[in-house]
Amino acid sequence: MISDAILLMGGTGAIGRETARALRAIHPDVPLLIGGRDLAKTRQAASEIGNAEGVAIDARATDLGLGDRRVSAVAVFYADHRLASLRFAQSRGVPHLSISSGVYEIAPEVATYMHSPGTAAIVLGYEWLVGATTIAALTCAKSFSQLQQVTMNALVDEQDAGGPAVAEDFERLGRMMPAALTRRDGSYIWRSNDDAKAQFRAIDGTAVEGTGFSSIDVAGLAVATGAPDVQFNLAMGVSSSRRRGEPKSTEIIIEMAGKDSDGHPLRTRHAVFHPGGAAPLTALGVSMILERLAGLDGKAPTPPGLYFPYQVVDHASYLSRLQAEGGSIVSLDVE
Structure with missing residues (x-):
């Protein structure tokens, strides 16, 4: 067990608390620092979490403002425009x-990493729901020998909008990125206006109207799979579970097209589902990344480098924990 605490900046919010819960479920003794602007609020959150200190x-x-207090890793749950958390982490080598x-905001972080690439691991956790x-x-791509098309469609339940930090993120990203980063025929383009409109079917088959969204998933999956056509669409409405009269959930529809191992055309359609909504699914990814970064799983901590979440987390372990939380990857009928 490590003795240095993990610093959760913005840890009083919904995702921060869910992350603490997820870490506690697997590593009950790991110490946590709950950081925020309001000391009283951080102390209250720390008291509720247990084995934690509000700062x-x-x-x-x-x-x-932490003085010489030692930490093993830093996670920040809000838009840190000063990169204060990153500079702090690099100065401590954590x-x-x-x-x-x-997508448009990562240049300062990349530049910071490039000037000290050997200091510590830096994870750009901007994929939709942090790796989900x-x-x-x-x-799903393992079924293909060659991928031509990857389309990701995220459905956010209107009752699952998240806390103030999430709302601020969506407002800022929507204002600054009205066009959607997309890979089309091998070229990276920006979809806008009518070209950004999209329609997809939810898990229960209901048609949903969405729009293109500039998620870094597009860039990561384009490189990882080699698919020349990759896009991400986002819609807000009623999740399939709530249409059945159950509580809200979050779902991500993943559609793929290409060739199977025999060279025959193949199309697949799957959904990532979590019954708790976006926050616990996000926290699952965050907690597993922190586990790896700090070496909580007994293995050597992630070495210095610049990473996407999917490059840090063990995929089989992630899917196992997703299932343990009631989530799953669901196979759906292809249109």
């Missing part, structure tokens, strides 16, 4: 994970 974060201070930036889409897609 006030000073983003203008080099040490974040790994860093952030989850709130958009890419890990599932790469699992």
